[in-house]
Amino acid sequence: MTKLSTIDRVEQTESTLVSRNITVSGRRTTVRLGDEMWGAMKEVSVLEGCSVDGLCTRIHGQRQKYQSLTSAIRVFLMLYYRDIAQNRTSEEGGYVGQPGSFPLEE
DSSP states (O other), X not given: OOOOOHHHXXXXXXXXXXXXXXXXXXXXXXXXXXXXXXXXXXXHHHHHTSOHHHHHHHHHHHSOTTSOHXXXXXXXXXXXXXXXXXXXXXXXXXXXXXXXXXXXXX
């Protein structure tokens, strides 16, 4: 097993986060997420029939007071895809994996 130098360790931990401006509840803010998360945000917004800004506004409205928006977005995406993977049904009787059926409040 080879030991990594300090420079190698730093290079491996460099951030791959991408900062993007979004509008949440009419206010402009910046969110830093990885490319995969931004791709997931775009995909989910299409499935849910809203814009990325609209989806972020909904997530912002449902997040815990202590939770950052970025953290809330990551948790939301994980739960969204987990529900699809588990093929769960919603309380309304619809399949959560169907576009537009994830329970988000306006």
